Amino acid sequence: MGFKIMPKAALPAWIDRLCADYRVVGPKPLHGQYIFGDIHSAEELALDYTTTVLPPKKYLLPPREELLRFEGSNAEPVIEEDAPPTVVLGVHTCDLHAIHLLDRVFEQGYADQHYRAHRENVVLVSIECLKPCSEHSFCKDMGTLSADEGFDLHLTDLGDDYAVDIGSEKGEALLEGLDAVRDATPEDYERVNHVMAEKWPRFPYRLEFDVTELPSLLAVSYHSEHWDELGERCLSCGMCTKVCPTCYCFNVVDEVDFTLSAGKRIRHWDSCQIDEFAVVAGGHNFRPTRAARQRHRFFRKGKYQWEAYGLLGCVGCGRCAQACLVHITPVDTFNELYRRRVLYTARRQEVHT
C-alpha cells in the first residue's frame, strides 16, 4: 500500500485542524520527563520523545473509570459513546503492540463494552522510533520496534517530512483536505528505506537468547531460586505494573454520596504485586510471597499471555525497569534465568559424558 508525505512545516496547521474536531493527546515534556497529555498546538507536542511515564493505555483503560451509576437497586452502565473522539498522536510502536494485546484481552470471551467504547473512540497515530528511548528499552528483542498494522496512521520522520502510512479509514479521515499532503514518489520510498536501514543497527539486542524461546525458558524456570532473590529485593510497591503498557488487572469499588443509596461503581487499576491482590474474603492470601508475585508477573509477561492470546505480555518498553528502585528488570531477569539454564544444561551434559 502506498503512503503519503506530509511536510513537517504542515504539522502546526494539521494539529490545529485536528484540535477543532477531536480531543488531541500526545507526548509532551513535564518536569524533565514525558507524559501523554492534552495537546492544543504543535508547540506542545514532542514527537521525538523518549518513553512516557504512563503508557497511552490510560486512554483505553483509564486508571479510574465509572462502570455504573446506581440509585437504590437501579443501575445504568456508563459507556461514553458520545465522548469526543480522541486522536492519540505519536504512539511508539511498543505501545501500539501493547494495545493490540489489550484489544485481544478485552474482546475475548465476554467482550468488555467499556473498553470497546474507548477503543472505538480513539484514533491511533503511531510513530516509527529511530533511536532507543533508554538503556532499559529492548523493543528490538521483543519484536515491537516497528509495526505494519494496528495503527490508524503511522508517521516516519524523514527529516523535513513525515512519511504517513494509512492504516484505516479513521486514519485517512485525519488527513482529509490537507493540501500539503501528497502521494509518495519512488524517491520517497528510497528515503523511507534509507531511514529504516539506518535505524535498525542503532538498537541493540539486549536479551541473550531469541525471544521465541522465552515461554519455554520460563516453563523450565518456575522453581528457579532467582525468584526468591527477586522477592528479597522487591518492595511490592507495584510501580512496575502501574507503568506497564500491557498490565490490565483491575479492582472494582463502590462510592456513595451522602444519601448512601446513590453512587458509582468504579473500576481502578490494580496490581498483582500488592500483598492483598489475591486475598479472599476470609483473609487467606493465595499468593503471599513477593517472590511468587514477581514470578507471576514475569510469567504473565513471558508465557501466560502468549498462551492465552498469542502475544507476549512484554513489549520491551523498559518502563518497569526505569521505575524500579531495586533494579529488577525484565532484561536482567530473563537473561539470568537463561544463564542458569545454560549452565544447568552444560553441567548435565558434563555428567553424562
Next chain:
Amino acid sequence: MTVLLNETLKQTSIYLPVPARIADVREMTAYEKLFTVELPEGYSLNHRPGQFVEVSVFGVGEAPISISSSPSRSNGTFELCIRRAGDLTGVLHRMKAGDTIGIRGPFGRGFPIERFRGKDLLFAPGGLGLAPLRSLINQVLDERGKYGRIMILYGARTPSDLLFTDELAEWEARDDVELHVTVDRPDENWTGNVGVITTLFPRVQVYARNTIAVVVGPPVMYRYVLIELLGKGIPEGNIWFSFERRMKCGVGKCGHCQINHLYTCQSGPSFSYAEIKNVEEAL
C-alpha cells in the same frame, strides 16, 4: 420468552447486574444464612452445579458466591449460602426478604455432571464447601437412577457449624445414600464422629476406578483429602475440586483469581486433579 441471565451481559455492560429479589432468608449457623433469590420475570439463571454468581449490593460492592441449589430444584428461584466474612457479606446478612440485590452470572464451567453418570460418587465437603456441593448432590439425587453409590463424607468444625442439617437428616434416612459426618470439636450433645474429615475415609470402601470424588472445602483441606483419595486408587482425572479465589469480575479480565495461567472464574472454579496437578499455585 426467557432471557438467560448471562446473555444480559452482552447487552450494555458485562459489569451490570440484574436486580433480583430476596425471597427468603434462613439462618443456618451463627455465620451462615441461606438466601433464596428470585430473578425478575422472564429471566432464567439456567446454571450448572458448581457455578457461581456475582452478588451485588450497590454502594457496598460485589462478591462471588457459589450457587447452593440444584438446577433440578430451581422453581424460578435459586439459593445462596452466604458466610459473613467481609464487607459485602456483612451487609447481606442484615438484608431481609423483599430486599433487592444484584446478580451477574452464572460464571465458571461447573462440574461435568454428564461424565459422572453411571459412576459411584464420593462427595467430601468440608465446612462451607457443602454450599456448592449441595447443588451437585441434590441434582444427582433428583436423577438418582443415573448414578451408582452415593457417599457423602462431611466435616465441620463443631456441631453448630453443620450446614443444611435438615437435608443431612434426609440423606441419613435414605438407604441409597451413605452419609458420614464428623466434627473437629464436639459439644456435649454430639454423639457422632469426632476428628478431621480425613478420619472418615477409612469408613468407606470404594471401587476406585468406577468412583468420582468431588471435594470442596477450605484450602488447607485439599492436600490431606487428596492423599486419602489417591491412596484409595481413585484416578487423578476422577478427583474433582472447586477452588475459592478472589473472582472479582467473573469474566476473565480483572486478574485476581488467576491460578498461574488459569482464570478460576472461567476455567474453574471446578477442576479435576489431573488438570491442575502440575499447576503449582492450585493446591
Next chain:
Amino acid sequence: MSKPRVAFFEFTSCEGCQLTVIDSLQTHIELLDVIEIVQFREAMSEKGEDYQIAFIEGSCSRPGDEPKLREIREQADLVIALGACAHLGGINTIRNWQDQEDVRRYVYGDKADWYETYPARPISAVIPVDAVIPGCPIDRHEFVTIVKQLLQGRMPRIPDYPLCIECKLKENVCVYLRGKVCLGPITRAGCDAICPTYGDGCEGCRGLISNPNIESLKTVLEEHGLSMEEVRAKMTMFLSYQMMELEREAAGNGD
C-alpha cells in the same frame, strides 16, 4: 433514621486532625445532615456524653490518659483513631528510643517531677480500636469517605497498598530521581501522594503497609547516600512504634 451521635476527643497531639475535620465540615456541609456532633471541644462549647461514635486524636503518652480512654471505649459503640498520633503514636514516639527520664528532664526541666509520662503509644495499645483514619494530618476526603462507610454500617476500609501506586498514577517525577529519598514504597497510600506531588519525600505518616520490605528499602536509602543513622531517623519519624513492634516480633520469633 436517627443521626448517629458523634464525639471528638484529643490526647497528645497538635489537634491538626480535628482542624481538618472542621475544614471537612465546611467543604462537605452535608455531613451535618447525617451525623449529630455532641462533643467537639475545638469547635463547640456543648459537651454531650451520650455519643455512639468516638473519634480520638492523639497518642496516649502518660498513664493518666488511660482511664479517660477506657471511659470513651465504655461509652462508644465505635472508636475511631483519628490521625497518625492516635493510629501510630505519631511523632510523639520518637522519644521512645531515648531514656525516658532524660526526656522528661529535657522537656519539663526542674518541674520534671510534677509530670508523669511514659513511652508514647497508639490508642490501640490501650483500648480496642474499630477503625483508623491515618495521616498527619488526616486526609479530608478520606475522612468523609469513612464517615459514609460508618453510616452504611460497614467497617471503614483504608488502602493497604503503598504510596508509589498513587504517585505513579499522577505521573510525578519519582522523588528518588530528584536526589531525595522517600518512604513511599512501604507507606500506606490514601493521601493521593501529596508530599511527593509537591516535591518532598514521604515521611510515612500513614503507617506501614502490610508486610513491608523494610530491609530492602533500607538498602535503597543507603544507595541514595543515607548513613545508617539517617536511615534510622527517617524510619522513626512517624514509624517508631511500628518499627519497635516489628523488632519485638522479630526478636520473639526464635533466634
